[in-house]
Amino acid sequence: MSKLSKTLWIIVIIKLIIMFAVLKPIFFPDFLKSQVNDESEKAGYVREQMIERSSFDSEE
């Protein structure tokens, strides 16, 4: 394998490790999952968020 190939493979592997082993689990958790107890509650959560952010609150 040429030196260039080795360098590029190292960059790819380090990049993927950083992305999937560091960034995703630590900095990019599934936000919705953290707000609800199970999958079935996600829709309800988002619905409430939409209603809360609607400008009809300011109309009342």
Next chain:
Amino acid sequence: MDVLLNAAAVDWARGQFALTAGYHWIFVPLTLGLAVIMSIMETLYVRTGDEKWKKTAKFWQIIFGINFAIGVATGIILEFQFGTNWSNYSLFVGDIFGAPLAIEGIVAFFLEATFISIMFFGWKRVSKKMHLLSTWMVTLGATLSAYWILVANAWMQHPIGMEFNPETMRNEMVDFWAVAVSPIAINKFFHTVTSSWGLGAAFVVGVSSWYLIKKRHQDFALRSIKIATIFGLISFILIALSGDGSAYEVSQKQPMKLAAMEGLYKGKEGAGLVAVGLLNPKKEAYNDDVDPYIFKLEIPKLLSLMGYRNANAFVPGVKDIVDGGYTLQDGTTALSFKEKRERGLLAHKALADFQQAKSEGRDTDAANFETIIRENYNYFGYGFLEKEEDMIPDIPLTFYMFHFMVLVGGYFILFFAVVWYYHSKKKLENFTALQHVALWSIVLAYLASQFGWVVAEVGRQPWTIQDILPVQAAVSGVPVENVITTFILFAVLFTILLVAEVTIMLKQIKKGPDF
């Protein structure tokens, strides 16, 4: 919810997505453009048997490989952000985005990934024709990837083929083909891919010109310029044609974006296209009487012609779209912001009532509320907006990015024609000034490529999904400090990647082809 905190979170989340998408878009167009160029060169090798074409193709393949290796998976970062910063949006569109992105991953990426290994490592292991097929398959795979991503983006600009389900809070796909072959998706694909081809061509001509400046590998440089110049000229003509198509689609589906692109506040019949113009910074409100321009040079009637295929058609301006009352292409009357907002609020009230009814087991009432939501769903997003200004994107940014992009497009048609002329007269190798222009034109190509996306995405604000979901409703309730932290992390990570790319690529270019 704290309005100030929310506004900051929205801005940082948008900024983060823009940063990461912008970095991602440094790598992608060169992949798409170089893939075609190296495929053409390898085709010439297989057809002529000329070993110099093989060496030429191999050099550009190495450059392609550097760009591909460093750029690969940078797009996945964008998907990370969906789940964290844009969770409402993510659930809302999951049914629509899921299909194109899954197809992209399974079909396009695997096609690319499978054949790329043969392309890089199979020169001595497979036949010439098999290797050539592999190179073209890599090109096809990369291009197909682009198609499916653009299908997803096109749906954001013009949502169709779905029905909103208030129970699941998802837009559920009911017509896959409406989404997959929407006119917006098709036009966006051609415009984006041809612009990438143009960038690839500009890159090859620019780098080759550097060899001419240094009086190194001149045969290689002139061969590369020959292919890239013809390819570039064709590409930029196709860019212009597909750009015309974009203007037509935007006029029909996103009139506010068109108005922003042209700095058009008051609509008119037989509207001209602004060729060059300077916006008036004193214009602060969309409905004041301040002239939006300090000066402008217009091509008469061209905007009407491009937008509506009728030189005398009425093109609505920002004020018209906000105030409504003008006649649409289908003969109906455009609604005002107030009227759209009323319908949006009806849908939101019905959604709240639907939730209440469902929790109390009143299924008949819930079904009635669902009907009200559906009847007003086209304006669902307006129910989140407070005032008229909320529906207006950043006009100066959209205007200048659009006009710069078009100017550069015109420049490159002229550029490639001129380079082709001097190349065909065998005068290019001694025309040092043109060689330097070619080298620095690489920067222009990248800028125009980025600015095109700025037009597309800033011009659609405040919408993440046109008319359905504005950014303030799409964003998660993630603390703004978290978003700022990851913004900085990405800025550092991507800058390192970019520095690595440029360093390794420059080293390889300085080393030169194996001629």
